[in-house]
Amino acid sequence: MKLDLLYFAWVRERIGEPGEQVETNATTVAELIEDLRSRAPRYEAAFSDPKAIRVALDQELSTPDALLTGVREVAFFPPMTGG
Amino acid sequence: MAVRVQAGDFDISAELAALRAGRADIGAIVTFTGLVRDTAKGAPIEHMTLEHYPGMTEKALSAIEAEANARWDLQVSLIIHRYGALKPADQIVLVVTASPHRGDAFAAAEFLMDYLKSRAPFWKKEGRGNQGHWVDARDADESALARWTKD
Structure with a gap:
């Protein structure tokens, strides 16, 4: 399956x-994160703490x-900090 | 009901004049303005950049605004949120609520701010000189949300 991925802030x-x-x-979503983490170190760096990641x-x-x-x-993005 | 996501500044007086124009049924208007502070955790701040998720931002703010209108008797609600490069003392966000009596306007304005702080896709990066860091979400913001949860 093809997906359009978007990343924001430190992700x-x-x-x-x-x-x-x-x-x-x-x-x-969890399987997608695991798939990305296995692809390159930069994904591992972005997704190393799954609790810090939000998804839409x-x-x-x-x-x-x-x-x-x-x-x-x-x-994929960190917890939001608007306002 | 209106939501605007924009890079440019806003004029509070002009916004209030516009929403009051031609009507005499409003009894209370509450406005909240969020500003960029010049310090964070004791360190000086010279610049702030607000990143957002175009498309989702407008949807999320509209959903939060619709929820406020469902919970309280509002005659007008307005959310303006800026993005892009800002500096200390700049205006970031404006929330305006109007109702026949003050109770609903106060409650709805606080609800809107509590929700948009941690449910609208904005991220703040602040810093000094050529340094910058992403602002961490505050636990206090999550607890502020919890009090609005229906049983």
Whole structure:
């Protein structure tokens, strides 16, 4: 399955790009993170502490156990600090 | 109901005048303005950059605003949130709520701020000179959210 990934804040800085399209067999967010971590050290650096990562599926906040079925856009970022 | 996400500054007086124009049914207006401070944890701050997630930001703010309008009797609500390069004393965010009586306007404004601080996709990077670091989310912000949770 093809997914559009987006990265923000220090996740973006550690991975070194704002986003990319990836091909993956992952079925959940947690599996996608494991898949990315195995690809290169920069992903390992970004995802080494899963508790520090938030995820949005098609622009809705979600959770690591969420299924990727039908999802097009996955965004990874740190806890939000607006306001 | 209105949500604006913009790089440019906003004029509080002009916003209030616009939302009051032509009506006499409003009894209370609460405004909250968030500003960039010049220190963080005792260290001087010279600049702040706000990153956001275009598309999701507007959706998240609109959802939070809709929730506030469902919970309280609001005649007007407005959220303006800036992004991009800011400096100390700059305005970051404006929340305005209007209702027939003050109770709903106060509560809704606080609710909107509590939610957008940790549920709207913004990230602050602050620093001095050529150094900068991402601001950590505060536990206090999460506890502020918890009190609005319905049983």
